[in-house]
Amino acid sequence: MxxxxxxxxxxxxxxxxxxxxxxxxxxxxxxxxxxxxxxxxxxxxxxxxxxxxxxxxxxxxxxxxxxxxxxxxFRPRPCDAEQGIRVGALIRLRDADGQVQLLFLGPLGGSMRLDHGAQSVQVISTEAPLAQALFGRCEGDEVSIQVGSKRQQFEVLGLE
Missing domain, CATH: 1.10.287 (Helix Hairpins)
Known part of the structure; x- marks a missing residue:
């Protein structure tokens, strides 16, 4: 993408x-x-x-x-697998229910959904709790965040 x-x-x-x-x-x-x-x-x-x-x-x-x-x-760059997730990463995540989503991690104020053909991309900013949990993570890592009274689990499937 x-x-x-x-x-x-x-x-x-x-x-x-x-x-x-x-x-x-x-x-x-x-x-x-x-x-x-x-x-x-x-x-x-x-x-x-x-x-x-x-x-x-x-x-x-x-x-x-x-x-x-x-x-x-902002200048998006290719993802460096050794550094893990950084600003500019395009991240494929799977939640605990098996749903796969594509995230684009950008700077300020980027909370929106974009459609690229048949694919939907959720844009999140560095302030988002999920972004904070994802920083430095690599493919295959799992992260969890607390949203209200519910704990959400995600697995990093891929990075671009």
Whole structure:
């Protein structure tokens, strides 16, 4: 599978997400500053709520901008089997139920699913608990993570 194609798809998805968040930010900002939303009494909080929403949207937009910058600087390389799993690895995992999945480990903000033909690739970032458990692991290794009250087990089937 072409890692540069995956990187491009992630960048396109992040750019689309940024456009959507910026539009929502603009709407929330307009609602927060509109003259009809000026509080008439202490119980009239529409303008305040819109301001909180605009602040959250601004933070989300900044996080996406940082993720885009990280993905633009990212240079996927072939996997070195001796070093094990690192950022840029394409990992084939099997869970305890026998389900096989393909993961692409990238930098910030890459939590998304991409379809490449008939194959689906889950993009995860270095902050994901599964990514943390996989770092340095090699083909044939097993990892487990705690998700809520459930323990999940995985076997590394292959690396690219």
């Amino acid at each position: 072409d890692k540069l194609w995956l990187q491009q798809q992630v960048l396109e998805q992040l750019s689309a997400d940024l456009q959507q968040v910026e539009a929502a930010l603009q709407t929330a900002h307009e609602a927060a500053t509109h003259e009809e939303n000026i509080a008439e009494n202490k119980y009239d909080t529409l303008g305040l709520e819109a301001a909180y929403l605009a602040t959250g949207q601004a933070r989300r937009a900044e996080a996406i901008r940082q993720a885009i910058a990280a993905w633009r600087q």
